Amino acid sequence: MIVPFLVLALGMASEPEPTVEELLRGTDDLTRGSQSTGRAEMHVKTRRYERTVVMDMWSKGTDRTLVRIVSPARDAGITTLKVEDNLWNYLPRTDRTVRVPAGMMSGSWMGSHVTNDDLVNDSRLSEDYTYTVKERPEGDDGRWVIELSPTESAAVVWGKVVATLGADRLPREIRYYDGRDALVRTMTWSDVKDFGDRRIPSRFRVQPADQPEEFTEFRYLKLDFETPVPDRTFSLQSLKR
Amino acid sequence: MPILLIMAWRNLWRHGRRSLLTALAMALGMAMSMSIISMYDGMFGIMRTLMIDQLLGHVQITHSAFPTRRGLYDTLHHADELLSRLDALPQSRGAVARVHGQALLGTEHRSAGVRLVGVEPSRELAVTKVQDTVPSSLPGGVDPGRFLADEPAREIVIGYDLARDLRVALGDELVAITQDAYGGIGNEVYTIVGLTRSGDEAMDRAGAWLHFSDLQALLALDDQVHEVRILAASDAQDVVGGLLDALPGALPDGLIQDDDATAAISPWWDIDPMAAQMMEMRGIAQFMVLVVVFGLVALGVINTMLMSVLERTRELGVIKALGLRPRGIVWLVLYEALLLSLLAAGIGTLLGAGLIAYLMTIGIPMDVGEGEGIGFGGIVFPSRLYGGISVEAFVEPILGVVLSALLAALLPALRAARLHPVDAIRAE
Amino acid sequence: MPIVTVRGLSRTYTRGEHKVHALREVDLDIEAGEFTALMGPSGSGKTTLLNLIGGLDAPTAGSVVVEGTDLAQLSAGARSDLRRERLGFVFQAYNLIPVLSAAENAEFVLALRGVPAAERRERAHAVLAQVGLKGLEDRRPGQLSGGQQQRVAVARALAGNPAVILADEPTANLDSTTGHDLIELMRELNTRDGATFIFATHDPKVLDAARRVIRLVDGEIDEDNRK
Ligand SMILES: Nc1ncnc2c1ncn2[C@@H]1O[C@H](COP(=O)(O)OP(=O)(O)OP(=O)(O)O)[C@@H](O)[C@H]1O
Ligand SMILES: [Mg+2]
Numbered sequence: 067m068i069v070p071f072l073v074l075a076l077g078m079a080s081e082p083e084p085t086v087e088e089l090l091r092g093t094d095d096l097t098r099g100s101q102s103t104g105r106a107e108m109h110v111k112t113r114r115y116e117r118t119v120v121m122d123m124w125s126k127g128t129d130r131t132l133v134r135i136v137s138p139a140r141d142a143g144i145t146t147l148k149v150e151d152n153l154w155n156y157l158p159r160t161d162r163t164v165r166v167p168a169g170m171m172s173g174s175w176m177g178s179h180v181t182n183d184d185l186v187n188d189s190r191l192s193e194d195y196t197y198t199v200k201e202r203p204e205g206d207d208g209r210w211v212i213e214l215s216p217t218e219s220a221a222v223v224w225g226k227v228v229a230t231l232g233a234d235r236l237p238r239e240i241r242y243y244d245g246r247d248a249l250v251r252t253m254t255w256s257d258v259k260d261f262g263d264r265r266i267p268s269r270f271r272v273q274p275a276d277q278p279e280e281f282t283e284f285r286y287l288k289l290d291f292e293t294p295v296p297d298r299t300f301s302l303q304s305l306k307r
Numbered sequence: 308m309p310i311l312l313i314m315a316w317r318n319l320w321r322h323g324r325r326s327l328l329t330a331l332a333m334a335l336g337m338a339m340s341m342s343i344i345s346m347y348d349g350m351f352g353i354m355r356t357l358m359i360d361q362l363l364g365h366v367q368i369t370h371s372a373f374p375t376r377r378g379l380y381d382t383l384h385h386a387d388e389l390l391s392r393l394d395a396l397p398q399s400r401g402a403v404a405r406v407h408g409q410a411l412l413g414t415e416h417r418s419a420g421v422r423l424v425g426v427e428p429s430r431e432l433a434v435t436k437v438q439d440t441v442p443s444s445l446p447g448g449v450d451p452g453r454f455l456a457d458e459p460a461r462e463i464v465i466g467y468d469l470a471r472d473l474r475v476a477l478g479d480e481l482v483a484i485t486q487d488a489y490g491g492i493g494n495e496v497y498t499i500v501g502l503t504r505s506g507d508e509a510m511d512r513a514g515a516w517l518h519f520s521d522l523q524a525l526l527a528l529d530d531q532v533h534e535v536r537i538l539a540a541s542d543a544q545d546v547v548g549g550l551l552d553a554l555p556g557a558l559p560d561g562l563i564q565d566d567d568a569t570a571a572i573s574p575w576w577d578i579d580p581m582a583a584q585m586m587e588m589r590g591i592a593q594f595m596v597l598v599v600v601f602g603l604v605a606l607g608v609i610n611t612m613l614m615s616v617l618e619r620t621r622e623l624g625v626i627k628a629l630g631l632r633p634r635g636i637v638w639l640v641l642y643e644a645l646l647l648s649l650l651a652a653g654i655g656t657l658l659g660a661g662l663i664a665y666l667m668t669i670g671i672p673m674d675v676g677e678g679e680g681i682g683f684g685g686i687v688f689p690s691r692l693y694g695g696i697s698v699e700a701f702v703e704p705i706l707g708v709v710l711s712a713l714l715a716a717l718l719p720a721l722r723a724a725r726l727h728p729v730d731a732i733r734a735e
Numbered sequence: 736m737p738i739v740t741v742r743g744l745s746r747t748y749t750r751g752e753h754k755v756h757a758l759r760e761v762d763l764d765i766e767a768g769e770f771t772a773l774m775g776p777s778g779s780g781k782t783t784l785l786n787l788i789g790g791l792d793a794p795t796a797g798s799v800v801v802e803g804t805d806l807a808q809l810s811a812g813a814r815s816d817l818r819r820e821r822l823g824f825v826f827q828a829y830n831l832i833p834v835l836s837a838a839e840n841a842e843f844v845l846a847l848r849g850v851p852a853a854e855r856r857e858r859a860h861a862v863l864a865q866v867g868l869k870g871l872e873d874r875r876p877g878q879l880s881g882g883q884q885q886r887v888a889v890a891r892a893l894a895g896n897p898a899v900i901l902a903d904e905p906t907a908n909l910d911s912t913t914g915h916d917l918i919e920l921m922r923e924l925n926t927r928d929g930a931t932f933i934f935a936t937h938d939p940k941v942l943d944a945a946r947r948v949i950r951l952v953d954g955e956i957d958e959d960n961r962k
Contacts, residue, residue, distance in 0.1 A: 114380050115489050140527070141491045157494045160482045164411075177490015310839070310846040317834035621829045628791055628826075629844055629891075630819020632812050729791050732826060 101126045104289040105136070110178045112280045119176060120287075130300040131185070141176070145305050151186050156305035163305055172223070179251065179272040179282040183223065195227060203233035210235070224250070236267060249275040261289040311635065315642035318615065319650075329611045330651040333712065336604045337655030337704040342662045343596050344703060348695025349666070351589045353688060355542070357506050358582045360436045363575040364403075364536030365547050366554065370563055371571040373533055374578065377407065379488055381568070382531035388559040390430075393537055396557060398550035400540050401434030403427060404532040406522045410485035410493075412465075412515060417473050421465075422514045423483065425522030425532075429457045434538050437516070440464075440505035452477045452501035459518040463497035466511040467504045475499060483515075487527035495525050506687045547574065593703070601707040604651075605715035612644055612719040623723050624731025633724035640723050644716030648709045655708060656701065666694025736803070737764035738898050738931055739788055744797035746783050746954075757783040759954040760797065765899065765933060770925040772942060773935040775951035781935035782903050784951070788933065789822055789901045790814040802898050819847050823892030825902035825934075830888040831876040837863060837887045838872035844895045855894075862890040866920055882913035889921060893930060902934035911940065918944045 101124075108119045120136040131148040135141045143158035153166040166173075171182045195214035203209055210231040216224065225245035230238045240253045251274045255267035270284040298304055319326045359365060367374075368389070370381035383389065386404040393402035406425030411418050431437045438454040445451045445467060455462050463481055465473075475481065479499050487493035497517065504511055523530065537554075539547045554572045563570050576583035616623070623636060631639075670693040673681055681688050741763040748755040758780045765771060773781045786792040787799055790806045799806045802821060806814060818824070823844075831840045842850075842859035850858075863872055866886040876884050885905050892900045902921070906914030922944045924930045934941075942948055950958040 110490065112490075117489055140489075144492060155492060157484065157492060160484070160494045160496050162415075162482055162484065162494065164484060173486070174490050176492075177486075310835075310843065313839075314832065314834055321834060622832060625824075625826060625830060626832065627815070628789070628818065628824055629847070630815050630817075630822075631847055632815045635847070729786050732829075 100291065101293075101295040102289060102291050103293045103295060105287045107285045107287055108176070108178055109283045109285075110176075111282075112177075112179075113277065115177070117177070119178075124295050124299050126295050126297070126300065132299055132304070135176070144176075146175070146185070147300060147302070147305050148185050149300055153182055153186055154302065154305060158306075161306070163302060179274055179280065200228075206233050208233055209238065234265075236265070251275055257285075259286075261286070262291055264291060311639045312642050312646075315639060316646050318619075318643050319646055322615070325611060325614075326647060326650070329607055330647055330654060332607050333604045333648065333651035333708050334653075334655035334658055336600045337651065337708045338658035338662055340597055340600045340704045340707060341655070341659030341700050342666060342694065344593060344700040345663045345666050345694035345696060346671070346692065347589055347593055348697045348700060349670075349693045350688065351586065352695045353506070354585065356436060358579070358586070359542070359575055360538065361440065361505060362507055363578050363582065364435070365539040365542075365575055366537045366550060367571075367573050367575075367578060368535045368537070368554065368558070368562075369533060369571050369573070370565065371568045372565075374571060374573060377533075379408065379486075379526060379528075380565075382528065382533055383535060383562050383570070384531055384564055385559050385561055386530070386532045386535055389535055389557070389562060392557045392559065393535070396537075396550065396553055398540050398546050398553060400538040401430070402535055402537040403430045403434050404519065405534045405536065406519045406526070406528060406531075407533045408485055408522055408526050410483040410525070412481055412483045413473055414475060414479070414481065418482075419469065419472060419513060421469065421483075422510070423485075423517055423522055423525075424510075424514065425517050425519030426455070427519050428455045435536075440503040440507070440510070440516075441501040442504050445502065445504060449502070450477055451504070452499070454501050455516060455518050456500075459520040459524075461495065461497050461521055462500040462518065464501035464503055464516040465499060466514050467502045468512045469514070470499070470502050472512075477502065481515075483525060485525060487525070488529075489527050491527065493525045493527060495521070497521070504687075506689075508687060511687070597703060597707050601711035604708060605711040608644060608647070608712045608715035609718060611647070612640060612716045613722070615643065616640060616719045616723045620726065620731050623726055624728045627726060628728040628732065636724040636726075637717075637720040640720035641713055641716050644712045644720075645709065648712035651712070652705045652708050655704065659701070659704065663694055663696055663700060667696060668693075670694070738767050738802055739763070739765035739933075740798075740800040741784075741788065742798050742800075744784070744787060744799060745795045746780075746787060746792070747795045756954050758787070758794075761954070761956055763949070763956065763959075765931065767898075767931055768925070768929045769931055769933075769947055770922060770945060771933045771947045771949060772945035773933065773949050773951060774937075774942070775957070777937075779951040780954040781951055783954075785901045785903050785933065785935055788899070789824060790818055819844060820895070821898045823895060823897035823900035825885065825888045825892050825900065825905045827904040828908045831884055831891075833876050836873045836875055837868060837879065837883075837890075840876070840887050841890045841894050843891060848895065858894055859890070862894045863887070865893065865924065866890045880913075881909050882917060885909060885917050886920065889917070889924070893924060893928075897930075899931045899933060902932060904935050904937065906936060906938055906941065911938075914938060915940060 103124050105120065105122050108121065110117055110119070117138065119138065119141065121133050122136055123131065123133045125131040129150050132145065134145040135143065145156040147154045147156070154163055155166060156163045166182050171186070173182055174180070175182050175185060195216055197212050197214045199210065200213050201209060201211035212229045212231070214227040214229065224242050225247060226243040228241045228243070230240070232238050236258060237255045239255070242250045244250050251272055254271045254273070255269065257267055257269035258265055259268040268286045272282045274280055368383065370383060372378060373381035390402050390404060393399050404427065408423040408425070410421055410423050412421040413419060426437060428438070441451050441454045441464060443451070455464055465481070470476065473481070477499055480496050481499060482494060482496050484492060484494045503516070519532065537550065539550045551572065551574055558570050627636065670691045672690065673688065673692050674690040675681055741761055744758055744761040745756070746758040748757055761784065773784065775781055783792070787794050788801070790809070801817065804817065806817070809817060832843065835843065838856065838859045841863055842855040845855035845858060860872060863869065866889055868883060868886055868890065871879065871883065876887070879887065888905070906917055909917060918941050921932055921934070925932055945962070947961045948958070949956055
């Protein structure tokens with residue numbers, strides 16, 4: 067969730083003509099050292115249920131993120147810590163910290179259409195994939211369409227990823243395909259807003275291709291890039307607050 | 308009384324000792340088969356209790372996808388309504404609703420993937436024998452505790468073997484973590500109140516019982532259940548069949564709320580064909596025993612009757628000459644075998660009844676260590692097996708001894724019938 | 736009309752390649768009420784002839800007609816029926832059914848015919864009295880002397896009121912007085928009740944009692960004398 071959301075959102079370097087690599091990879095460099103504090107609302111609709119989860123989040127660079135559920139009451143206090151490739155959940159009701167095992171990484175995060183893997187792996191988008199530019203904008207018109215194919219060595223789940231960015235270099239859409247070139251899901255960004263001195267899309271939606279009536283949508287309620295986030299926020303001790 | 312019957316009876320006592328010895332051998336065979344049937348009654352009684360009362364029920368009602376997928380969402384709604392309708396069916400002894408789930412269950416140090424079964428203890432007590440899964444004692448004096456209380460109290464009953472794997476004891480707390488129906492992380496702390504040793508290996512090694520309200524809460528299932536199982540008023544095929552016929556009409560509207568699913572009504576033999584096969588094996592095994600035992604009995608009868616016919620060749624010739632048709636001669640010999648077998652049946656019934664009484668009260672020790680009995684097809688038998696009693700245990704051996712004697716006597720009887728009177732009378 | 740008509744009756748036994756002509760084209764008529772003795776040396780065919788008349792054996796050639804019924808036309812079962820309904824037999828020995836009492840033996844044929852128990856019991860007692868065995872009705876054969884046993888056999892043969900009673904050497908196993916008494920008894924039954932007897936014997940003394948004596952030699956009728 068947060069990661070493709072932030073990584074691409076923050077990737078708006080304003081050099082006159084970025085290389086594709088800069089377009090994607092530069093985002094990593096930019097976010098490294100950056101920090102954010104925010105509150106988001108996640109709306110999940112599936113065939114089985116529909117619910118809204120409000121969460122507070124802290125991040126530092128692309129490697130460290132902490133998310134704490136605020137509501138609904140049943141899940142309030144459940145906290146997810148991501149440090150590099152590791153993911154932990156803290157369960158206040160039973161006072162347990164559970165590391166998400168490798169086998170569960172492709173499972174859903176909090177019942178949404180975002181997987182645990184998404185939280186961890188998308189930070190390495192530019193490392194695991196080679197890319198070709200399919201379209202580039204003419205001045206302020208048009209868009210970037212970049213196709214990413216996994217490198218031989220990459221252990222990734224997607225057969226192909228197609229990212230679309232506006233001429234403003236803000237992300238618009240990423241389509242994920244499986245090994246047989248069938249669309250699996252689409253992520254879209256919209257509702258560009260100013261948060262402090264940054265302009266970023268405030269809405270992010272995941273749409274699974276095989277369940278047209280299902281989706282997960284994130285919306286930033288607050289986002290702040292100024293408040294300092296101390297390193298100890300991202301420790302197992304602080305999971306329990 | 309027909310003269311042939313009188314002759315047959317007196318012929319039997321012409322060689323009283325030989326007849327008695329033959330009858331005794333037949334009676335021993337009969338008593339033996341009665342004991343074996345009694346042991347089968349005992350063992351298959353345990354299997355039946357376990358399989359039907361504890362594991363399967365006679366019939367299960369589920370979401371049509373549940374039997375294969377066992378999905379969290381493959382649920383039934385309005386289970387209360389369904390249960391009260393089922394209670395009213397004459398073919399039903401009672402019904403219970405159950406919730407099923409999978410969870411990571413453990414302590415800070417150890418955990419295991421476990422099958423959770425949610426039950427309503429007060430209802431189960433009247434219908435299934437799930438309370439009996441907590442035995443009265445465990446090896447090494449371990450206290451098995453008790454089954455769940457009637458009201459939900461975050462109690463858990465786990466398999467004895469699972470408890471050993473997790474190194475936990477009665478009174479310890481266990482945390483269950485699972486994905487709930489909203490995709491959230493269902494988690495809860497439960498106190499161990501009982502340990503099961505039911506003979507159902509799957510549950511004893513990796514299963515746990517919860518109050519179904521507790522499990523519904525853990526899984527965020529509201530008041531849905533996964534399964535309603537019904538026990539028929541008896542095992543008889545026509546009662547279970549009648550129940551199966553009556554069930555579709557008893558299902559309330561809105562039981563299944565998935566558009567692409569229906570209610571599945573599955574008899575136990577469909578749910579667990581292996582179990583059904585195992586129960587059927589009883590019939591085959593019992594039949595084999597009867598065939599072997601009464602095959603031997605028949606050999607003895609053939610021998611005795613052949614001797615008896617040969618000795619009386621001349622007499623039979625005279626009787627034929629006097630005008631008894633060959634069919635009459637056959638009857639004369641068959642009557643003799645019949646009376647012999649009835650005599651044997653009388654002795655055998657007394658002998659067999661004594662043996663059955665012994666097997667029912669004293670039983671046979673079958674300890675393979677640690678107070679455990681032999682394991683067979685996912686079932687662990689107790690360390691002392693007791694015989695059972697059934698009408699079958701008497702009827703089948705009695706029929707067996709009589710029919711085998713008649714069948715065996717047919718050969719000597721036909722031989723006697725074919726005797727040529729002139730040759731027979733001349734015979735030395 | 737004779738009760739028994741025998742025409743051209745032959746019986747040939749085959750022993751390996753050897754043929755034994757036990758009877759050769761015998762013609763014979765037995766009238767009702769006759770008391771006929773079959774005489775002749777051993778192997779002359781007496782038993783063979785009695786067996787053929789009694790339907791116990793099948794002839795090689797010729798016919799036996801009993802009361803108008805040609806035995807050759809009957810199935811084995813029907814021949815059984817004929818023996819039971821119309822003939823009486825007295826054999827040389829082992830005549831009686833050892834497990835039955837004298838009375839039961841006497842009523843055996845009646846029982847096979849399905850005569851009600853009370854009626855046949857009455858008849859059995861009557862015939863036993865006729866043969867002089869009153870009071871011995873409940874004895875088993877083993878508890879009777881040889882002569883008494885043969886009397887029971889005669890009583891049994893008599894009980895069914897047969898057309899003919901066939902007796903094959905009924906006195907052979909008896910001492911001469913007892914044998915003589917038995918023949919006397921049969922003779923008496925013949926004269927008093929008109930029972931028809933054909934019996935084979937070696938005993939020359941019996942000849943005195945017989946009203947008709949047929950002498951067989953080598954399977955042929957050598958002499959046939961009516962007194
Ligand atoms: N079953 C048989 N097989 C072969 N030969 C036989 C058979 N029965 C009788 N015979 C022969 O037929 C002949 C006539 O025998 P049968 O018994 O009729 O004589 P019999 O006059 O009754 O003699 P006996 O006075 O010894 O009783 C004899 O030569 C005998 O050996
Ligand atoms: Mg003779």
